[in-house]
Amino acid sequence: EVQLVESGGGLVQPGGSLRLSCAASGFAFSTSWMTWVRQFPGKTLEWVAEMNPDGTRIGYLDSVKGRFTISRDNAKNSVYLQMKNLRAEDTAMYYCARDLSWGRTDYWGQGTLVTVST
Amino acid sequence: DIVMTQTPLSLSVTPGQPASISCKSTQSLLHSGGKTYLHWYVQKSGQSPQLLMYEVSSRSSGVPDRFSGSGSGTDFTLKISRVEAEDVGVYYCMQGIQFPQTFGQGTNLEIK
Numbered sequence: 001e002v003q004l005v006e007s008g009g010g011l012v013q014p015g016g017s018l019r020l021s022c023a024a025s026g027f028a029f030s031t032s033w034m035t036w037v038r039q040f041p042g043k044t045l046e047w048v049a050e051m052n053p054d055g056t057r058i059g060y061l062d063s064v065k066g067r068f069t070i071s072r073d074n075a076k077n078s079v080y081l082q083m084k085n086l087r088a089e090d091t092a093m094y095y096c097a098r099d100l101s102w103g104r105t106d107y108w109g110q111g112t113l114v115t116v117s118t
Numbered sequence: 119d120i121v122m123t124q125t126p127l128s129l130s131v132t133p134g135q136p137a138s139i140s141c142k143s144t145q146s147l148l149h150s151g152g153k154t155y156l157h158w159y160v161q162k163s164g165q166s167p168q169l170l171m172y173e174v175s176s177r178s179s180g181v182p183d184r185f186s187g188s189g190s191g192t193d194f195t196l197k198i199s200r201v202e203a204e205d206v207g208v209y210y211c212m213q214g215i216q217f218p219q220t221f222g223q224g225t226n227l228e229i230k
Contacts, residue, residue: 103214
């Protein structure tokens, strides 16, 4: 059974940091592109970051460049999203997902909620 | 960035009747390799998004054949031939041809 389990979300003040983790199982993680997608309270979906299997190709949404860092540990079947200098507009549910091919995202986690507020 | 525009944003359909959602992109989603990277997702209440259709017209595993996708270049359509109660949810198109991958605003399908 495929599982993607996110953790690390929570309430943080503006300017603060969080590190999201996603533990994968049930599929070939080490050969998979992994992505983070967020969903705002109004239900809009937004792609945030993506990394190829060996970590040599990475993409970021412009609004998170320089603040968010995606990384992975293939030995632990895990992908991470380090988020710094958080803003109120980063408040969202963050999903970890597997991008099988050019946006064909076939596995999704249940999400972890990030709230940036005083 | 490629902007994805869906219409309508809301749809109320009687069970057994058809439904159609349009999705338009500001750039062609046809890759030089011949594939078109336009995908459809559905999010049901309380659940994560799930892949419905990929590369315009291929159904994801387990998706019933009442769902079909069509289109090319910048104009795409998702059709449900006969809506059922279980089809309630928010439908999103998404382009995967370039970073950042971008989604449409979502179409909320409800049953009359």
